[in-house]
Amino acid sequence: MTARSAATIASLVLLTFASACTNFFEVPIETPLSPKMDVSAFRRVLVAGFISGGTDDVDANLETVRLLRSQLRTKSGLRVIEADVLPLAELAADKAKVPATSAPSTSGETNGGLPKVAADVQTAAPPGPAAPAPQQPAPALDKIRNAKDLEKYQSIFSDVAFWKKVGEEYENPLIVTGTILFTPLQTAGFVTRNVEQYDNLGRRTVVPQRLYMERKGFAIAPKFIFIDGRTGATLHTESTREEILYNAQQNTPALSSYFELMDKVIPMFLGTLSTQKIRGTRVLLR
């Protein structure tokens, strides 16, 4: 018997012995996290559009609608309605103008049982499949640069009649809307970085170093509003803020940063509507 075959037999014996003695088994598990909202009453979802602001480099309204629709299509049980994106900022601006323009007449004037705004929406941008392309930007719209600018438009989300009308057009789906602020950031300050160092013997050590750095990047602050298409009432609101910073010399396109930031936001968004599974491992014992 050669030394090699003896070693093989010995290792086989050891392996058999070890497996016979194994008292634990690592197993992969998927822990389900139940959704924050009960959406069992809905079979369809309409990502209507967002009031967006911040940088002009990215159309956050259009990009967010596209991204959420594709995510919902693959990661939720709801059927996604493909429709034109509502120009909510424009509609909200119109709504803000309505009291001023219609001031001489009755302020609470309604049209066909709907408040004036909803009626305006119907004529300006019907959300049905035959609707004209509503994505065209409103020329007279004020630029939304920060959260304060956004506040002016918030009232549209509490316009129950408007959302009920939108809901009726699409057979009472769950409506997803809200605001998105995607703004450029620039900061300067001390940053702790791990720096590799090698001593005379070539041994590697990692030393934390504080460096003064100028950095730039982007911040995203979405607020998702979930509206019941049957009643027009807000069911749930979810907001968050994420930011990303790069070296000042690094030139990262705004759209890349947008998607990088949305990668962090999406799990929170999906967790509101559908069960999320957390993958991990546990040890079963004998």
Added chain:
Amino acid sequence: MKTRALLLARAAAVAACLVAAAQPALADARSTAKSQVDFGIKVAQNGLWKEAIYRWEKAVEADATYAAAWNNLGIGYEHEGRFEDARKAYEKAVALDPKNVLIRQNYDLFKEINDRAKRRNDR
């Protein structure tokens, strides 16, 4: 004095008999539980978690002091999203075998997820 010693000896003999009689019963309970646990592990490894949970429930019924069975049951409940049941099972396992690092590790991982779920619901 003699009678007292006699009585003590008699009591000791009875106690010894009882312990001796109980020993196989305890061993029996553990071996029943162990076979259920083993079967549960096999089916869990094949993704049949509901069957595994059923087996581990049988195991803890047979032997409520079997820490491994409680640990596995905790994992099974966790996999099914039954967080409250999972917490109770893990706590039982930790209480029965506080020095077991693997049980503690499973429980810690579970707690992390459970806290996250709670925070989500509280928000």
